[in-house]
Amino acid sequence: MKLLIVEDEPLLLNDMESYLSEQGYLCETAIDFGEGEDKMLLYEYDAIILDVGLPGGSGLKLLELLKEQQKDAGVLIVSAKDSLQDRVMGLEMGADDYITKPFYMEELNARINALLRRKNFSGHKTIVIDELHVDTVAAEVKWQDTAINLTRKEYELLLYLIVNKNRVVSKQSIAGHLWGDGYDAVDNYHTVYVHTRNLRNKINALSGYDFIKTVYGMGYKFTAP
Amino acid sequence: MKLLHRTTRDFMLATVVVLLVTASGLYLLLQREILSEMDEQLDLQSEILGSNVNDWLHIDNPFMQIAPAGADALPGVVYGDTTIYDPLQKKDEEYRYRKEIKEINGRRYSMYVMIIYIGWDQYFNTIFLLLGMAILALGISGALITYYSNKKLWRPFFLNLQSIKSYSITDPEPPQLRGSPIKEFEELRATLMELTERSRREYKALREFTENASHEIQTPLGIIQSKLDRLSQSELTEEMANYIMEARSGVERLSKTNKALLLLAKLDNNVFADKQLLAFHTLLNQHIESLTDLFLSKELTLDSDILPCDILANLHLCETLVSNLISNALRHCNKGGNIIIQLNANQLAIANSGPPLDFPPDQLFRRFKKGDKNSQGTGLGLAIVSQICLLNHWQISYSYEKELHTFTIAFNRSI
Numbered sequence: 059m060k061l062l063i064v065e066d067e068p069l070l071l072n073d074m075e076s077y078l079s080e081q082g083y084l085c086e087t088a089i090d091f092g093e094g095e096d097k098m099l100l101y102e103y104d105a106i107i108l109d110v111g112l113p114g115g116s117g118l119k120l121l122e123l124l125k126e127q128q129k130d131a132g133v134l135i136v137s138a139k140d141s142l143q144d145r146v147m148g149l150e151m152g153a154d155d156y157i158t159k160p161f162y163m164e165e166l167n168a169r170i171n172a173l174l175r176r177k178n179f180s181g182h183k184t185i186v187i188d189e190l191h192v193d194t195v196a197a198e199v200k201w202q203d204t205a206i207n208l209t210r211k212e213y214e215l216l217l218y219l220i221v222n223k224n225r226v227v228s229k230q231s232i233a234g235h236l237w238g239d240g241y242d243a244v245d246n247y248h249t250v251y252v253h254t255r256n257l258r259n260k261i262n263a264l265s266g267y268d269f270i271k272t273v274y275g276m277g278y279k280f281t282a283p
Numbered sequence: 284m285k286l287l288h289r290t291t292r293d294f295m296l297a298t299v300v301v302l303l304v305t306a307s308g309l310y311l312l313l314q315r316e317i318l319s320e321m322d323e324q325l326d327l328q329s330e331i332l333g334s335n336v337n338d339w340l341h342i343d344n345p346f347m348q349i350a351p352a353g354a355d356a357l358p359g360v361v362y363g364d365t366t367i368y369d370p371l372q373k374k375d376e377e378y379r380y381r382k383e384i385k386e387i388n389g390r391r392y393s394m395y396v397m398i399i400y401i402g403w404d405q406y407f408n409t410i411f412l413l414l415g416m417a418i419l420a421l422g423i424s425g426a427l428i429t430y431y432s433n434k435k436l437w438r439p440f441f442l443n444l445q446s447i448k449s450y451s452i453t454d455p456e457p458p459q460l461r462g463s464p465i466k467e468f469e470e471l472r473a474t475l476m477e478l479t480e481r482s483r484r485e486y487k488a489l490r491e492f493t494e495n496a497s498h499e500i501q502t503p504l505g506i507i508q509s510k511l512d513r514l515s516q517s518e519l520t521e522e523m524a525n526y527i528m529e530a531r532s533g534v535e536r537l538s539k540t541n542k543a544l545l546l547l548a549k550l551d552n553n554v555f556a557d558k559q560l561l562a563f564h565t566l567l568n569q570h571i572e573s574l575t576d577l578f579l580s581k582e583l584t585l586d587s588d589i590l591p592c593d594i595l596a597n598l599h600l601c602e603t604l605v606s607n608l609i610s611n612a613l614r615h616c617n618k619g620g621n622i623i624i625q626l627n628a629n630q631l632a633i634a635n636s637g638p639p640l641d642f643p644p645d646q647l648f649r650r651f652k653k654g655d656k657n658s659q660g661t662g663l664g665l666a667i668v669s670q671i672c673l674l675n676h677w678q679i680s681y682s683y684e685k686e687l688h689t690f691t692i693a694f695n696r697s698i
Contacts (some may be wrong), residue, residue: 066507067502067506070502070505070506073512073513074509111498123422127414138501158501158542159501161505162508211576226515231534237577242532248580249579252576252580253576273515274521275524275525276515276528277515
C-alpha cells in the first residue's frame with residue numbers, strides 16, 4: 059500500500075512517516091503545496107494524508123486538483139482547525155475522512171486502515187492473524203471456525219489493537235477511540251481495563267495464546283505468536 | 284422622572300406663577316385707579332354741596348347731605364367705606380363716602396357725600412375668572428405643544444436608545460442609529476457609532492486571537508503527543524513509564540482545554556448557522572448506548588425516559604451539548620449513585636445524584652469554574668452548554684433537590 063503524506067510540520071511529518079512505515083506502508087512525503095501537487099499528479103497512491111493549512115496553498119485546493127484528475131486515492135484530511143466548514147467542505151469535495159490535531163498515531167493508523175478497507179473493493183475484508191479471523195464487514199470474529207461472541211466495544215477495541223499490532227497502544231488513545239473526546243480519559247481507564255480483560259479471556263479460552271500484552275503503566279500491545 | 288415631563292412641568296409652573304402675579308398686579312392697579320377716580324368725584328360732589336348750601340340744606344338726598352355742625356367740630360376731610368341696605372335688591376351694597384367739616388360764609392357745616400362701588404366684587408371675580416381661564420388655556424396648549432414638538436425632536440434619541448439597548452457586541456451587524464437635525468443628538472449618535480465600532484473591532488480582534496492562538500497550539504501539541512508515543516514504544520523502566528504517562532495526561536488535558544476554547548471562540552463567532560431538523564431522541568439514545576459500559580464501571584443506575592423530540596438545530600452543537608451534559612453527570616455522580624435522563628418534545632433534563640455544590644449555583648456556567656480543584660475536566664463543558672443554549676434561545680436551569688443535581692433545558696418552540 060502506497061501513501062502520500064502532505065504535512066508542513068517536519069517533526070510531525072517525520073513521526074507520521076516512520077510510524078506508518080513501521081506498519082508496512084510505503085510512504086512518500088511532501089512538505090508544501092507545490093511538492094504535494096507534483097507528487098500527487100505524477101504518481102498513484104492508495105491513500106493521501108492531507109494537511110489543510112499548507113505553505114503555498116490550502117490542502118482543500120489539492121483535494122480539488124486530485125478530484126479533477128479523477129484519481130481514486132482515498133483522502134484523509136488532517137487539520138489544526140476543528141472547523142465544521144473545513145470538515146463539511148472537505149467531505150463534500152470527496153475526502154473520505156477527517157482528523158483533528160493533535161491526534162494519536164494509533165488513531166491515524168486506524169482511520170487509514172478503515173479508509174483503505176472501504177476503498178479497496180477487490181481486497182478481502184477479513185483480517186487474519188494466526189487462526190484469528192476478523193471479518194470487518196460483518197463485524198464478526200472467529201478462532202478457526204468457532205465464533206467468538208464479542209460486545210461492540212470489545213470488537214472495536216480488538217480491531218484497534220490489531221490495526222496497531224506490535225505497538226504499545228496507550229489507554230488514553232483507546233479511551234478516545236472508544237468513547238470520543240468528550241469524556242475524561244482518566245475516569246475511563248478502569249473501563250478500558252475491564253474491556254481488555256474480557257476480550258483477552260474470550261480469545262484465550264479458544265486460542266490458549268495471549269495476544270494482548272499489558273505494558274505496565276502504558277497500555278496494551280497486540281502481538282501474534 | 285423623564286426629561287420630557289420635567290421640562291414640561293417646569294414650563295407649566297412658570298406659566299402659572301407669571302399669570303398669577305400678572306393677575307394680582309392688574310387687580311391692585313385697577314383698584315387704585317378706580318378708587319382715586321371715585322374720590323375725585325366725591326370731591327366734586329362736595330364742592331357742589333358747598334357752593335349752594337342753602338338749597339341743599341332743604342333737600343333730603345341720602346347721597347348728598349349737608350348739615351350745620353357744632354363750633355367744636357374741627358375742619359378736615361375723611362374718606363371711608365360703608366354699607367347700605369338696598370331694599371330693591373334686598374342686600375347690602377358697598378359705598379364710598381367723604382365727610383368734611385368746612386367753614387362756609389362764617390359758619391361750620393358738615394358735608395357727607397357717597398357713591399356706590401360699581402360692582403367691585405364683580406370686577407374682582409371677572410378678572411380672576413378670565414385670568415384663571417387664561418392660565419388653564421395657556422397651560423394646556425403650552426404643555427401640548429411642548430410635549431408633541433419635544434416628542435418629535437427627541438424621537439431619534441429614543442429610537443437610538445432602543446437600538447443601543449437591544450444591541451450586543453456579539454451581534455453580526457452594527458446597531459442602526461438614526462440621524463437628527465439637532466446638533467447634540469447628532470454628536471451623541473456619532474460618538475455612539477464610534478464607540479460601538481471600536482468595541483466591535485476589539486472584540487473581533489480578541490476572538491480572532493483566541494482562535495488563532497488555539498490553532499497555533501494544536502500543532503506543537505500534536506508533536507509532543509507523537510513524540511511521547513514514540514518514546515513509549517521503547518523498552519522503558521517503570522519510572523520512565525510513569526513519567527511518560529503523566530506527561531501524556533497533561534498533554535491530553537491541555538489539548539481538551541484548547542479544543543474547548545476553540546469551540547467557545549467559534550460559538551462567539553456564530554459559525555454554526557447551518558441548522559437541520561434532527562431527531563434529538565435518536566442522538567441522545569446513541570450517546571447513552573455508547574456510554575453504557577462507563578455507567579456500569581462506576582456502578583451507576585441509569586434511569587432514562589426518552590420520548591420523541593424533533594428539533595431544528597446544528598447537529599455538531601447538539602452532540603456537544605449532550606456529550607458535555609452526560610460527561611458532567613458522569614464526572615460528578617457519586618459511586619453507586621444514579622443518573623436520570625428525561626427527554627420530551629419540550630425539554631431535556633439530565634440529573635445525577637451527589638453531594639451539594641460547595642459554591643453558589645450561579646457560578647456553575649462560568650468559564651473555568653471547577654467544583655473540585657483536582658478535577659480532570661476542563662471547566663469549560665458547562666460554559667459551552669450554556670453558550671449553545673443561548674445561541675438557540677433555549678433556557679437552561681439548574682436545581683438541587685433530594686440530593687439530585689438537575690440540569691433542565693427548555694427548548695423554545697416559538698422561534
